Amino acid sequence: xxxxxxxxxxxxxxxxxxxxxxxxxxxxxxxxxxxxxxxxxxxxxxxxxxxxxxxxxxxxxxxxxxxxxxxxxxxxxxxxxxxxxxxxxxxxxxxxxxxxxxxxxxxxxxxxxxxxxxxxxxxxxxxxxxxxxxxxxxxxxxxxxxxxxxxxxxxxxxxxxxxxxxxxxxxxxxxxxxxxxxxxxxxxxxxxxxxxxxxxxxxxxxxxxxxxxxxxxxxxxxxxxxxxxxxxxxxxxxxxxxxxxxxxxxxxxxxxxxxxxxxxxxxxxxxxxxxxxxxxxxxxxxxxxxxxxxxxxxxxxxxxxxxxxxxxxxxxxxxxxxxxxxxxxxxxxxxxxxxxxxxxxxxxxxxxxxxxxxxxxxxxxxxxxxxxxxxxxxxxxxxxxxxxxxxxxxxxxxxxxxxxxxxx
Ligand SMILES: *[C@@H]1O[C@H](CO)[C@@H](O)[C@H](O)[C@H]1NC(C)=O
Ligand SMILES: *[C@@H]1O[C@H](CO)[C@@H](O)[C@H](O)[C@H]1NC(C)=O
Ligand SMILES: *[C@@H]1O[C@H](CO)[C@@H](O)[C@H](O)[C@H]1NC(C)=O
Numbered sequence: 044x045x046x047x048x049x050x051x052x053x054x055x056x057x058x059x060x061x062x063x064x065x066x067x068x069x070x071x072x073x074x075x076x077x078x079x080x081x082x083x084x085x086x087x088x089x090x091x092x093x094x095x096x097x098x099x100x101x102x103x104x105x106x107x108x109x110x111x112x113x114x115x116x117x118x119x120x121x122x123x124x125x126x127x128x129x130x131x132x133x134x135x136x137x138x139x140x141x142x143x144x145x146x147x148x149x150x151x152x153x154x155x156x157x158x159x160x161x162x163x164x165x166x167x168x169x170x171x172x173x174x175x176x177x178x179x180x181x182x183x184x185x186x187x188x189x190x191x192x193x194x195x196x197x198x199x200x201x202x203x204x205x206x207x208x209x210x211x212x213x214x215x216x217x218x219x220x221x222x223x224x225x226x227x228x229x230x231x232x233x234x235x236x237x238x239x240x241x242x243x244x245x246x247x248x249x250x251x252x253x254x255x256x257x258x259x260x261x262x263x264x265x266x267x268x269x270x271x272x273x274x275x276x277x278x279x280x281x282x283x284x285x286x287x288x289x290x291x292x293x294x295x296x297x298x299x300x301x302x303x304x305x306x307x308x309x310x311x312x313x314x315x316x317x318x319x320x321x322x323x324x325x326x327x328x329x330x331x332x333x334x335x336x337x338x339x340x341x342x343x344x345x346x347x348x349x350x351x352x353x354x355x356x357x358x359x360x361x362x363x364x365x366x367x368x369x370x371x372x373x374x375x376x377x378x379x380x381x382x383x384x385x386x387x388x389x390x391x392x393x394x395x396x397x398x399x400x401x402x403x404x405x406x407x408x409x410x411x412x413x414x415x416x417x418x419x420x421x422x423x424x425x426x427x428x429x430x431x432x433x434x435x436x437x438x439x440x441x442x443x444x445x446x447x448x449x450x451x
Contacts, residue, residue, distance in 0.1 A: 064284060070390050071418040071435035079431060080284030087290075100194050102161045102297065109158075113168030123178045127166075130211040133204045134189035136165040139221065140178035148224035150183040150451045152261075153209055155243075157234025157422070159294035160201050161193035169425035173440070180444050181451070184221050186212055190239070197300040198361050205239045206246055213256050229259040229381075229451050233424060234393070235294070237265025241369040241400070248379030259450050261384040261443060263424055267370035267396035269295045269362045270315045270322065273346035274331055275339060276394035283390050286421040291392055298367070301359045308352050314362060316351025325363055328371045334402045335395060370400050377407035384412045384446045386439060388419025412450075414442055 062081040066073040086108045087101075094101035117125040117136065124139040142149050154177070156163050156170045163170065165187035174185040190204035209230065211217060218225050230247075232240035244260040247253040271277070272292055281288040292306050308314065315322035332345060356362060365372040383404055387397040394415075401413040416423075419435045424443065426436040 066284065067390050069418055070420050071423065071433045075433065076284055076420060083285050102194055106162050109162055110167060114166050115168050115171040123175050130208040133208040135208055136187045136189065138174045138178035138185040140182045142222065143182045148222055150181060150227040151223040152177060152183060152185050152229045152231050152447065153212060154185055154187045155205055155232030155236035155239045156187065157236040160235045160298045161294065165189045172428060173425060177444060181448055184223050193297050198298045198367055201239060202242050202366055205243055209243050227258055227451055229261060229447065230257050231261040233263035234422065235266050237262040238267060241265055241267060242366055244380055245369055245372050245376050249376050254379060257381050259382045260380065261447060262397065263386045263443065264388055264391055264393050264421055265397055266393055267400050268329055268368040270326055270368060271312060271329055272310050273312055274395035275335065275341055275343035277392045278343050280390055280392045283420065286392055288392050299359045299361045305355050308355060312346050312348055313351035314355035316348035318350050319353050319356055321363055322356055325371050329399055331395060331399060334399045339395065339398055370396060374407055377404055377409065380404060380409050382410045382450055384414065386414045386443060388421060388423060389417045390419060391421040393421060412446060
């Protein structure tokens, strides 16, 4: 009896040690976030174990866990009709809300889910529920793209998939089939999906035949650059759940099918040191000491290495491509962009990617709404259903849908 008590106490202490990570006090529901993070970390560690045993790629294993947690089949309700189909060979799930009585043509949002270009999908319950809510509340048609993921394909295939599906949908006969108003289509996405949505937006801004086809873009804590992993938000949140810095840098390396030995040097910005010529020039476009407001910059100092590791850019030149890091796009590309909503969270390594893009767009004359959540953390907008419901999840979702309602 006594020894089992001791054992139980030891196990509890071990579990508490495992679950406990310092979480910022100002974050929404810190204890719940700690539990969510511990679950995700267990999933990641088990996946790495499976990988090292040679059973499966760790991202395939992790995605298997995520999908088994909640995959939803297409089921229609009175208010939203859900169908799975493909647009020019790219899988999509379409959510058709019921049209308003006085509007025969509906608005539409093309939605691109997050997950480090490697995880989740349109059929995963979090995204299925988000798109259902959007279709219902906006009386709109939501197209959620199931682009192919790492390690099935790598950059730039993900961008090709989302561009191909978007172009297909925007054809007059397809819009007509779904009863969508061609003048009221927007593009949107969260996290890595926000990266892909930004890339689609830019593509549609500089290709003459595609200009003005998107009315708005709405970017939720988007990933926008791989040049500086020491922005104030990367420094402040390097260990913040559920996306610590090393995990984000690893997603980048995996996206380019790069060597994971480069993760550590990239964390200290060795890939964009002053002796790496092209990189140093492009870093001027994310000159955060001038782009970020003082309230965001705080006391953080830029991390600029004099000498670094030129092999990193040689082996992964994609790191400097605006099709992966859309924050570094030319000013002329930004000028053609539609009205924009950018949501950022204080407790997120990606906060400053979003804030810098908002500032660059404003300078290019784009109408931008920057919506910042002081108690938000990366990924919060999809966590709205019990038991993984966060008050900031509900508030971010409400603001996002309200902005779309007023601007699309
Ligand atoms: C960064 O590069 C410098 C110069 O090559 C090297 O001394 C240092 O060890 C590198 N840092 C990491 C973390 O790889
Ligand atoms: C941006 O759009 C809003 C809403 O339509 C409008 O009130 C505002 O004047 C616009 N701002 C600029 C700078 O055009
Ligand atoms: C989560 O959902 C439960 C059950 O609906 C509710 O009682 C609780 O207040 C919610 N928590 C938050 C933070 O929204």
